[in-house]
Amino acid sequence: MTIRKWIEQIEGEASVQFEFEKNHVSFATIAFPHTRGMEAILQSKPAMDALVITPRVCGICGHSHLFSAVRAIESVYANCGAPVEISQKAESIRELTLTLELIQNHLKWLYLVIYPELSHMLQEKIADSCRLKGAYAASLATKILAIFAGQWPHSSYMIPGGVTCDPTHVDIIRAEGLLDELIRWFEKELIGITLDEYVCYSSKKTFLTVTGDMKKIENMLKRTKMHEQGFSYDRYLAMGEHEFSKPSKLVNRRMAKVHSKFVTLEEAYSIDEKTYAKNALYHDDYFETGPLARTMIEGVPFIKQMYKNYRDSTYTRVMARSYEAALLLEHSKKLLQSIKLNEPSYIQPLKKIATLSGEGIGIVEAPRGSLIHSVILKNGIIDQYKLITPTQWNLSCGSPEIPGPAQKAMIGSDSIETATFTFRSFDVCSVCTTH
Amino acid sequence: MKSRPKLLWLQGVTCNGNTHSFLNYPHLSYILETFEFLYHPILPATYTLEKIASCTQSCDILIFEGAYDPRMMRAGSRMETLVQHYGSTANTIIAVGSCASFGGMFKQSDPEYITGVGFDREIAKGPFAKSNKLINLSGCPIHPEWLGYTLRMIADNKVILIDEMHRPKELYAYLAHHGCTRNEYFEWKVDAEHFGTKEGCLFYKQGCRGPMTHASCNKILWNDVSSKTRIGSPCFGCTEPDFPRTNMFETKTNMSIPQDVPLGISKRSYLTLTGIAKSFRIPRLEKRLIDDNT
Amino acid sequence: MKSESEKSVRTKKEDRKTSIMQTALKLFSSEGFYTTTMPAIAKKVGMSVGNFYNYFSSKDELAKEIMLYISSVLGEQLREINMSEKSVREKIDMIVKMYFRIAQERPELIEYFLRIFLSNREIFTKSCSGMVCVSDFVTELMLFFDDGVQSGVLKDQDFFSALGLFMGYLGGMVFLNGEEVLPQPLHDYESAIAENIYNALRKQ
Numbered sequence: 001m002t003i004r005k006w007i008e009q010i011e012g013e014a015s016v017q018f019e020f021e022k023n024h025v026s027f028a029t030i031a032f033p034h035t036r037g038m039e040a041i042l043q044s045k046p047a048m049d050a051l052v053i054t055p056r057v058c059g060i061c062g063h064s065h066l067f068s069a070v071r072a073i074e075s076v077y078a079n080c081g082a083p084v085e086i087s088q089k090a091e092s093i094r095e096l097t098l099t100l101e102l103i104q105n106h107l108k109w110l111y112l113v114i115y116p117e118l119s120h121m122l123q124e125k126i127a128d129s130c131r132l133k134g135a136y137a138a139s140l141a142t143k144i145l146a147i148f149a150g151q152w153p154h155s156s157y158m159i160p161g162g163v164t165c166d167p168t169h170v171d172i173i174r175a176e177g178l179l180d181e182l183i184r185w186f187e188k189e190l191i192g193i194t195l196d197e198y199v200c201y202s203s204k205k206t207f208l209t210v211t212g213d214m215k216k217i218e219n220m221l222k223r224t225k226m227h228e229q230g231f232s233y234d235r236y237l238a239m240g241e242h243e244f245s246k247p248s249k250l251v252n253r254r255m256a257k258v259h260s261k262f263v264t265l266e267e268a269y270s271i272d273e274k275t276y277a278k279n280a281l282y283h284d285d286y287f288e289t290g291p292l293a294r295t296m297i298e299g300v301p302f303i304k305q306m307y308k309n310y311r312d313s314t315y316t317r318v319m320a321r322s323y324e325a326a327l328l329l330e331h332s333k334k335l336l337q338s339i340k341l342n343e344p345s346y347i348q349p350l351k352k353i354a355t356l357s358g359e360g361i362g363i364v365e366a367p368r369g370s371l372i373h374s375v376i377l378k379n380g381i382i383d384q385y386k387l388i389t390p391t392q393w394n395l396s397c398g399s400p401e402i403p404g405p406a407q408k409a410m411i412g413s414d415s416i417e418t419a420t421f422t423f424r425s426f427d428v429c430s431v432c433t434t435h
Numbered sequence: 436m437k438s439r440p441k442l443l444w445l446q447g448v449t450c451n452g453n454t455h456s457f458l459n460y461p462h463l464s465y466i467l468e469t470f471e472f473l474y475h476p477i478l479p480a481t482y483t484l485e486k487i488a489s490c491t492q493s494c495d496i497l498i499f500e501g502a503y504d505p506r507m508m509r510a511g512s513r514m515e516t517l518v519q520h521y522g523s524t525a526n527t528i529i530a531v532g533s534c535a536s537f538g539g540m541f542k543q544s545d546p547e548y549i550t551g552v553g554f555d556r557e558i559a560k561g562p563f564a565k566s567n568k569l570i571n572l573s574g575c576p577i578h579p580e581w582l583g584y585t586l587r588m589i590a591d592n593k594v595i596l597i598d599e600m601h602r603p604k605e606l607y608a609y610l611a612h613h614g615c616t617r618n619e620y621f622e623w624k625v626d627a628e629h630f631g632t633k634e635g636c637l638f639y640k641q642g643c644r645g646p647m648t649h650a651s652c653n654k655i656l657w658n659d660v661s662s663k664t665r666i667g668s669p670c671f672g673c674t675e676p677d678f679p680r681t682n683m684f685e686t687k688t689n690m691s692i693p694q695d696v697p698l699g700i701s702k703r704s705y706l707t708l709t710g711i712a713k714s715f716r717i718p719r720l721e722k723r724l725i726d727d728n729t
Numbered sequence: 730m731k732s733e734s735e736k737s738v739r740t741k742k743e744d745r746k747t748s749i750m751q752t753a754l755k756l757f758s759s760e761g762f763y764t765t766t767m768p769a770i771a772k773k774v775g776m777s778v779g780n781f782y783n784y785f786s787s788k789d790e791l792a793k794e795i796m797l798y799i800s801s802v803l804g805e806q807l808r809e810i811n812m813s814e815k816s817v818r819e820k821i822d823m824i825v826k827m828y829f830r831i832a833q834e835r836p837e838l839i840e841y842f843l844r845i846f847l848s849n850r851e852i853f854t855k856s857c858s859g860m861v862c863v864s865d866f867v868t869e870l871m872l873f874f875d876d877g878v879q880s881g882v883l884k885d886q887d888f889f890s891a892l893g894l895f896m897g898y899l900g901g902m903v904f905l906n907g908e909e910v911l912p913q914p915l916h917d918y919e920s921a922i923a924e925n926i927y928n929a930l931r932k933q
Binding site: 090159 | 449
C-alpha cells in the first residue's frame with residue numbers, strides 16, 4: 001500500500017510517500033516540491049551581497065547562512081594570500097549570535113512541533129498557551145541576538161573582517177539580563193531544576209529529578225515508544241568549527257577528522273514526483289548531522305548515556321536537540337562574559353574585495369547540522385555559489401537499497417504517524433533543503 | 436461568544452522569515468484569541484493545508500507571505516486558484532513582507548512570472564492589483580509590531596490609512612533614517628571611516644538607504660532592542676519596491692557624488708548643504724564617543 | 730510684513746555692495762590685492778571710509794564676499810547650461826565657451842579666482858574653509874558630472890580628479906592668454922579644448 005502525506009508545519013512543505021507492508025513502513029520517498037534557485041540568484045552579484053541574500057535562504061536559520069557566507073568570503077581572502085584578521089571580540093560575538101539562533105530554533109521546535117505532535121498522537125490536549133511558550137522563549141533569545149546583530153531574522157552584521165556592531169557594557173549588561181531571564185524561564189518551565197545541575201548530568205538516572213515540560217515530553221516519547229524506533233545509520237558528522245563543536249565524524253565509535261573535499265552531492269531518488277532536493281554524502285556515505293551528531297561527537301555524558309540505552313532512536317534524537325539547548329544556554333553565558341570590548345569589532349581587510357578572484361568555503365554548525373557555502377569569485381563578483389544545507393544530509397532521499405538517514409529511521413515504523421514523527425525529529429526544513 | 440474573524444495565512448515563494456518574525460510578537464495570545472486561524476505554517480490552526488487547498492472554506496482576512504507565482508502548487512492545488520478563491524471571500528488581504536508586496540528577493544527566482552500579490556516592483560500588477568482590500572506590509576522581513584498593529588486595527592474596526600503603495604501610513608510615513616542614532620553625523624556629513632564603530636554616518640560610503648526608505652525601524656525597534664543602523668549595518672532599503680538592489684554595502688556614487696539623495700530633496704539643494712556642512716571641522720564628531728573603549 | 734520702502738532699502742544695499750565689489754575687483758586687478766587699501770576702494774566708489782565699513786567690516790570680509798559673488802555668477806551660468814536639454818558633449822562645449830567668454834568680458838572675475846583666491850589661501854581659511862565660498866559653482870559642476878556619469882557618457886572617477894582636469898585646463902588657458910603667450914585669440918581654442926576635455930572624461 002502506498003500512502004502519500006503532505007508534511008506541513010515545518011519550514012515549507014515536504015511530501016512523503018510511504019510504502020506500508022505488513023503493518024510496517026517498508027520504504028519512504030521524500031520529495032520537496034519547491035525551490036527558489038538561491039544559487040542562481042547569487043550568480044553575478046558582488047560578493048558582499050551574499051551577506052544580504054543568503055540569510056534569506058531560511059527564515060529560521062538565516063543567521064547561520066550569514067555566518068557561512070562570511071566564512072566563505074574570508075576563505076577566498078585567505079586563498080588569495082591576503083588572510084583577513086579577526087579580533088577575538090568579533091569571533092566571540094559571531095559565535096554568540098549563532099548560538100542564540102540555535103537556541104531559538106530548538107525551543108520553537110520543541111514547543112511548536114514536538115510537544116503538540118506527541119500530544120496529538122496520545123490524544124491529549126495541549127493548550128495554545130503551552131505552545132506559545134516556545135515563541136516566547138525564542139523571542140528572548142533573538143532579542144539578545146538583536147542587541148549585537150540589529151535584528152532577527154535577516155541580519156547582515158557579520159562582514160569580512162569582523163562584525164558591524166560596536167557594543168558597550170550597556171549592551172552586554174542588557175544581554176546578560178535577558179539571558180538570565182531566558183535561563184530562569186528554562187529552569188522553571190522546562191526542567192524544574194537549575195541549568196547548572198542539568199548540564200552537569202552524567203547519567204540518565206539523574207534525569208528522574210527533572211520536572212517541568214521536559215519530563216512530560218520525555219514521558220510522552222516513551223509512551224509513544226520512540227525509544228524503540230527511528231534508528232538510523234549511527235554515523236555522525238559535524239563539519240563546522242566552533243567552541244561547541246569540533247569538525248569530526250563518528251563511525252563505529254571511532255572519531256576521525258573531516259575535510260570538505262570528501263563532500264559530494266547526488267540526485268535524489270524519486271519515483272514519479274518532482275523533487276528539488278539533492279542528497280549530500282561524505283565519502284559516498286549518508287551521515288546524520290545536527291544536535292545528535294554534535295553531542296555524540298563531543299561525548300556529552302547525558303546523551304551518551306541515552307545512546308547506550310536507546311541508541312540513535314527518535315527518543316535520543318529528540319532528547320539530544322532539547323539538551324543541546326541547555327548546553328548552548330550555558331555556552332552563551334560564557335561567551336557573553338568573554339567579550340573583550342577594548343578590541344576592535346572590525347579589522348579592515350588589506351585587499352579590496354573587488355580585486356579578489358578565487359575559491360572559498362565557509363562551514364558552520366547550523367541548528368540542523370553542518371551548513372556549507374562555497375563560492376568562486378572573479379574580481380569580487382560571484383561566479384558560482386553552492387549551498388549544502390544540513391537537511392540535505394539528514395533528509396537525503398536514497399533508493400530502497402541505500403536509503404538516506406531519515407528514510408532509514410522511518411523504515412520499520414508501525415504507523416505512518418510514528419514515521420512522520422521520526423521524520424520531524426530531524427527538524428525538517430524544506431526551504432533550506434532545496435534553497 | 437461572538438464568532439472570531441477567520442484568518443488564513445498562505446505562503447507563496449518564501450523563506451518563512453515573516454512567519455518567524457511574527458513569532459516574536461509579544462501579544463500572540465491576544466491574536467490567537469481574537470482571530471480564528473484557519474491555517475498557519477506554525478501556529479495552532481483549525482485546518483491542515485490539504486483541507487485549505489481544497490478551496491471549501493472561506494476567510495475574512497487573507498495573509499499572504501512570499502512572492503506570488505500563479506503556477507506554484509500548494510498541497511496539490513494551483514496557487515492562482517487558491518488566491519482567487521480566498522481573495523474573493525476575504526474583506527482584507529494583507530501582503531506580509533517585500534516578496535508578497537512587490538516581488539522582493541524571490542521575484543529573481545523567475546522574474547517573468549513572479550510578482551507580489553498586488554504589485555510587480557512599483558507597478559500595480561498581480562491578482563490583487565488596485566484592490567481596495569489590499570494592505571502591503573513591505574519589509575524583509577516584516578516587523579512583528581507592523582502586523583500586530585494591522586490586525587488590531589482590523590479587529591477594532593478602525594480605518595487604516597494607506598499610501599500609494601498600499602502601505603499603512605502610520606507605519607511607513609517615516610523613513611528608516613528617523614530616529615537613527617547616527618543622525619548628527621549625517622547632519623554634519625561625517626562619514627563612518629569603516630565598519631564596526633558606533634560613530635559616523637553610513638550614508639556616504641557604506642550604502643545606507645535610511646534617508647530614502649519608508650520604514651519605522653528606528654522608531655519601533657527590532658526585537659524591541661535595536662536596528663540595523665544602530666549596530667553599524669547600513670539600511671538596505673528592504674521595505675521599498677526596488678529591494679534587493681545590488682552592491683548593497685556600497686553607496687552608489689558618480690564622481691564621488693551620491694547618486695541618490697534624501698527623499699524629496701533636490702540634488703542641488705542637497706549638494707549645496709553638503710558642501711557647506713563638510714567644510715566645517717567639528718572635532719567632537721571626529722573623535723570616538725568613548726575614548727577609553729578604543 | 731515688510732513695507733515696500735524697507736524692501737527697496739535692502740535691495741539698494743545689495744546693489745551697492747555688488748557695485749563696490751565690482752569696483753574692488755577692477756582695482757585688485759590693476760593695482761594688486763595687497764597694495765589696494767580699503768580707503769582707496771572707498772574713494773573710488775565715492776564713499777566716506779566710515780560709510781564704506783558699513784558695507785564691509787574688513788578687507789578679509791570683502792575678499793570672501795567677492796569670492797562668493799564670483800562663484801554665484803559662474804554658478805548661475807553653469808546652472809543654465811545644466812538645466813538645458815543639451816547632451817553632455819554639447820554641455821562641455823557650452824561650459825568652455827561660457828568660461829572663456831567671462832574671461833574675456835570680465836577678466837577680473839577669473840583673475841581674482843586664479844591669482845587671489847587660489848594663491849592667498851591664508852586670507853580665506855577662517856571664513857572660507859573648504860569650498861564654502863565656491864559652493865554655488867562647485868555644486869553645479871557636481872551636478873554636471875553626476876548627470877554625465879548617470880547618463881553613461883562620462884567615466885566614474887574621483888570628483889577632484891575630474892574637477893582638476895576640467896577647471897585646471899580652463900584656468901591654465903586663461904592664464905596663458907593673460908600672459909599673452911597664446912598666438913591665437915582664446916575662442917579659437919574652444920572646440921579643440923572641449924574635445925580634449927570630453928575625450929579625457931568620457932567612458933572608454
